[in-house]
Amino acid sequence: MPAFRTIVVTVDDLDAAKRVYSVALGVEPHTDTPYYVGYNVDDCEFGLSPKPGDGRDGSVPYVDHADIDKAVADLVAAGASVVMSPTDVGAGTKIAVLADADGNRFGVRSWTAP
Structure with missing residues (x-):
């Protein structure tokens, strides 16, 4: 989950x-x-x-998902908007930042062992 x-x-x-x-x-x-x-x-x-x-500014909570691209697509379909597309940030980690309908930002993270 x-x-x-x-x-x-x-x-x-x-x-x-x-x-x-x-x-x-x-x-x-x-x-x-x-x-x-x-x-x-x-x-x-x-x-x-x-x-x-x-x-x-402020805090951004990140939720972990095994498939970041699918998670972002599902979230956009549910009404979220993409602030930052899935980006490789090193060490096997990819992150994306989205916003809900009120503009609150949250992130999605995936990690794979190098």
């Missing part, structure tokens, strides 16, 4: 946010790049990303 397992928070200052969330979560990040800082917290991924610069 699909479940939300990833939350990405957009921030103005990635280094400042990393200092705060490393203490808050009690762990160091497993990924630390200029475009993404990721933490493993139990069975969930918590990430930090720079704000995209187009006025969108």
